[in-house]
Amino acid sequence: VIEVDRVRKVYRLGEVEVEALKDVSLAIGTGEFVAVMGASGSGKSTLMNILGCLDRPTEGAYRLDGKDVKELDKDALARIRRKKIGFVFQSYNLIPRMDAQENVELPMVYDGIAAAARRAHALDALRAVGLQERSHHLPSQLSGGQQQRVAIARAIVNTPSLLLADEPTGNLDTASSDEIMGIFQGLNDERGITIVLVTHEPDIARFAKRVLRFRDGQLIQDEPVADR
Amino acid sequence: VIEVDRVRKVYRLGEVEVEALKDVSLAIGTGEFVAVMGASGSGKSTLMNILGCLDRPTEGAYRLDGKDVKELDKDALARIRRKKIGFVFQSYNLIPRMDAQENVELPMVYDGIAAAARRAHALDALRAVGLQERSHHLPSQLSGGQQQRVAIARAIVNTPSLLLADEPTGNLDTASSDEIMGIFQGLNDERGITIVLVTHEPDIARFAKRVLRFRDGQLIQDEPVADR
């Protein structure tokens, strides 16, 4: 479902160039559960933004479900993001003026789902992450870990076929982290959702079935997870 | 230096009350290095905001260096925050339109330090966290972990007497985390800076000398760290 073909990503800052991804090639099949690891600044979020059609490579190709995203116009990209992809950002990106429930309902609003159904699905998703009692809190009225969990609920509420999670447990204690990873494993096992997850923690990576390791914008290791 | 005396903190949301801290009492002496742990939503950031004079208790007292903060007006509180306290927020709080160096210089601007000296100190602090080559990047041009490290550099650049760090390594890989904890230990051992640090990770907590554990707004455990 994901084909990254010799992708290079360069950021230009005035006269200086930052090569965030140097020459990255990888393929991820439907239903896989992949952890992405690597040092701070090694290119993980840059890769995730390209996989999520939020950014384009400078060189090389990214094919999603066989289609080169270079050939898609802005509307087509937006439609793919809404319908196919669930995204948990490294800094959650909740809408400050909407409460938890409204934030979780947002992907369904775009899909034209009726209000009563949206409310039911949103509350299910919030219940799954343990936050049904905080549904009317604004992001500023939630703890760091609670904001992160609302972002996770929003990413899964539409059961996307591809879930991209950038450090989804970074602000969570062990109990909440295990709960979230249990949810992800369930979505992967039972619904065949493809999951790509960035993490720094080996204990989180072992919930995945394969680990991609980055350093300085290059993929340096690609290994299955023992007994998974 | 820190005395928390039967502190209660309640947030009011319409008709609902959220009791974030129930009845918390604790004391931290000068030069201590304390880790604060506990589940997501258990009150850690709320406590940190009170310790940092960013918020006031609903009931009870907070005394900083023997002075009850209730008796200080807004200007006095602001002055304490600038001169005495270095704060690393859970979500970094960098100024989006200032680059890394300008963000780190900000506490020194308030203290009226001359431009050349500010620049030198800021670059020293950025070097300490491994980011001297990113000094002209805006926050949006930095990875999550790099933004967090800029926030750490800013918190330590003025060598505050009290350093409050809320999940300072949440977005960092093991190598960067160990580096940061080494810096904190150095400040504590060599300069006697009092450090209170929130973390979910036992491997980070063991760099401290004492662990305070919270649950549902209450302090449930207070233990020294073995061989520290």
Ligand SMILES: Nc1ncnc2c1ncn2[C@@H]1O[C@H](COP(=O)(O)OP(=O)(O)OP(=O)(O)O)[C@@H](O)[C@H]1O
């Ligand atoms: N401004 C606010 N208004 C209403 N409730 C709030 C507000 N800030 C925090 N809360 C609530 O107070 C409780 C404690 O929040 P706090 O941010 O202190 O938790 P925490 O221990 O830092 O959690 P985490 O580990 O997730 O960061 C949470 O249940 C949260 O929903």
Ligand SMILES: Nc1ncnc2c1ncn2[C@@H]1O[C@H](COP(=O)(O)OP(=O)(O)OP(=O)(O)O)[C@@H](O)[C@H]1O
């Ligand atoms: N918009 C941008 N402009 C310029 N440089 C950027 C931009 N975004 C990222 N970078 C740089 O590209 C490199 C890779 O960044 P990226 O965010 O992909 O790292 P990361 O692996 O996610 O790190 P972390 O673990 O700290 O989140 C970093 O060195 C960063 O400074």
Ligand SMILES: [Mg+2]
């Ligand atoms: Mg990142």
Ligand SMILES: [Mg+2]
């Ligand atoms: Mg917190």
